[in-house]
Amino acid sequence: MEEKLSGIVLGGISFSENDKILNVFTLEKGVISAKIKGVKKAGAKLKFASEPFCFAEFIFSNKGNMRTVIGASLIDSFYPVREDIIKYFCAGTVLEFIKKFYKESIVSTETFLLTVKTLEKIAYGEYNPKSALISFLVTALNLAGYALDESGRCVCKKPIVGKVFFDYRRGAFFCQNCFDGVGREINYSTYDALQKASAGELVDSANGVDNALKLLEYYLQNKAEEKLNSLTELIKICG
Ligand SMILES: [Zn+2]
Incomplete structure (x- = not known):
């Protein structure tokens, strides 16, 4: 099942060699955690979506009790x-x-x-x-x-x-x-x-x-x- 939520990344912790578990504050579901894969590799496409402050529309796949980020379109990174x-x-x-x-x-x-x-x-x-x-x-x-x-x-x-x-x-x-x-x-x-x-x-x-x-x-x-x-x-x- 896919789920689209607007959220801000609060932080994340390392999980296995290249993955992270993110904490995301979402508009629709409150704070959730989600796995994001491969973001510690150089040039990873979704790296931006694993950084704190990233405000994006996330797409999650939802299996059992665990969400995994499968896509994200950036709204604002609050870069300054x-x-x-x-x-x-x-x-x-x-x-x-x-x-x-x-x-x-x-x-x-x-x-x-x-x-x-x-x-x-x-x-x-x-x-x-x-x-x-x-x-x-x-x-x-x-x-x-x-x-x-x-x-x-x-x-x-x-x-x-x-x-x-x-x-x-x-x-x-x-x-x-x-x-x-x-x-x-x-x-x-x-x-x-x-x-x-x-x-x-x-x-x-x-x-x-x-x-x-x-x-x-x-x-x-x-x-x-x-x-x-x-x-x-x-x-x-x-x-
Ligand atoms: Zn008084």
Whole structure:
């Protein structure tokens, strides 16, 4: 039986001398694994389809429980992510997030489209790829059930000015008047960068962006109990 699915390669592991087992996030079936044959040989026709970030329309043959890639037509390779280390780790964080939060066969059209849009922004976007990553993480965390309130308001419904407090357990931000002692104070620029980046607005503070990524890493580790190695690397590079 043949099956045609649109998907993005998340990664792969070697399997026998020339083959690989790929992890592919598909629009129609969620994350699937599939064998791809002969791709480690020089000049292999389907080599491109075994590389991480490859977005293609795949044709699989489906026998028993195992899919094998028998054809692929490239939609986008997001090539610029391979030429810039910041873009590379931003895009890598996106793929790692999907691997960690979407176990096999969980279908989410919204997350799939968000992933494509984010990889486009990181690869070809005009402004800071880290802002695109912040926006992705906030939205994707919400979709995965770890809502982070990025409304720009405190629980009292007023915009926060002055001191900002954050509690990862509730995923919420508080003003000085509402803060109940559970959580910690964060820099206003961190909070501001998080709001602006999630809204797709330009963020002028580079420091704010880096600190917003640190806050998201902290939130991922403490609330969702997941560590994304690419995000840790990215934060390390940015000092
Ligand atoms: Zn308040």
